[in-house]
Amino acid sequence: MRGWLGPVAAVAALVVVVLGVLYAGGGRPGGVDARILAAVEGTGPRARHIALATDFLGEPLGAAILVAAVVAGCLLLRRPRGAVLAVAGVGLAVVTTRVLKHLVGRTIHGDENLSYPSGHTAFLTALALVVTLLATGRSGLGRTAGAVLVLLVALVAGVAMGWAQVVLGAHYPTDALGGWFTALAVIPATAWAVDRVAGSGPHRTR
Template sequence: MTGRSASVVLPPSLRVWLGLIAALAALVVVVLGVLYAGHSEPGTVDRWIIQPTADSVRPPWRNVALATDFLGEPVGAATLVVATVTGCLLLRRRRAVVLVVAGVCLTVGTTTLLKPLVGRTIHGDDNLSYPSGHTAFLTALALVVALLASGRLGLGRTAGTSLVLAAALVAGAAMGWAQVALGAHYPTDVLGGWCTALAVIPATAWLVDRMAGWLVDRMADAGRRERR
C-alpha cells in the first residue's frame, strides 16, 4: 500500500458500493421531503410505529433517551467532534481531520437548509422537524469513524461496507429512538436524517481525497520545477 492510498479517507474498495448507497439515500431524502412538505401531523408510516406521549417513556429509559439526545446538542456534539479530531491528530491523519469537520458540518448544514424548504412541523409551526439534525449528526460521525477504521484495518469491500453500514445503523437507531421517544421528531424525520448522513459523508470523503490528491500533485510539480 502506497503512502497516498494509505492516507485516503474513502477506501478504494468501498467507493462503488458507498456511492450507490449515497445516491439511494439522497433519493429517499428527496422523496420523503416531497411527501411530507408542509405537514404538521404524523404520516402513514409514522402511525405504524407507536408514538410516545409525554409520560410513556419513563426512567430509566427516559434518562437514556435524554443522555443520547445530549450527544446531538451543541455541547455534546462539540465534545464528540473534538475527541474525534484529537484522535485523528494523534494518529497523524490530517486528511481525516478535514473529513471529520467538513463531513459533520456539511451534514448538519444540509439538514438545516432542508428544514425550512420542506416546512414539516411538530408541536407547533415553529418546530421544523424534517430531517432530524440530531440523527444526521450522530450517524455522520459514526460513518466517518467507521470509514477511517476500515481504511486503517485494510478491510475489503464486503467487510468494510458491512462495518460502515453497521456503525451508521447503530448510531442512527440509537439517536432516532431517543428523538421519537422524547417526541422531538416523527419516525420519518429520523429516517430522513439518517439518509442525509449516508448521502453526504461518502460524497464529502470523495471530495476530500480528490482535493488532497490535487494539492499533492501540485506540490510535486512545483518541486520538480524548482529542481530543474
C-alpha cells in the same frame, strides 16, 4: 470502498428527496409514524433518561466534544484528511438538515418547530460513518466486510439517536429516517471531495 460509496450516496439522496416531498408542509404524523409512536407511548422514566443522555450527544456541547475527540485522534494518528472529513462532513450533514427543514416545512408541536429531517440523527450517523470509514481504512478489511461494518455502525448510531428523538417527542420517526439518509448522502460525497482535493496537491498525505 469508493465503488459502493457512490451508489449508496445516490440512493440515500433520492430517499431524502422522496420523504421530503411526501411530508412537505405537514404538521401531523404519517401512518408509519403513528404506528411507531403508539409502540413507544408510555415509555418509562428510565428510558427517558437514556434518551436524554443520547440526545445530549447531538446538542452543541455534546457534539463539539465528540467531534473534537475524533479530530484529536486523527491528528495523533497523523491522519489530517480524517480530521478534515470529521469537521467538514459532519458539519455539512447538519447544515444540510437545516436547509432541508426550511425547504420541506414539516412541523411538530406547532408551526415554529421544523422537524424534517432530524439534525441530531444526521449528526450522530455522520460521525459514526466518518469514524468507521477511517477505522476500516486502517484495518485492511475487504470491500464487502468493510461496507457491511460501516453501514452496520451507521445503522446502530442512527437507530439510537432516532429512538431518542421519538421518545422525547422532538421528531417523528420518518424525520429520524430522513436524517439518517441525509448523513449517508453527505458523508460519501464529502469524503470523495476531501480525497480529490488532497490528492491533487503536491504532497499527498494519508
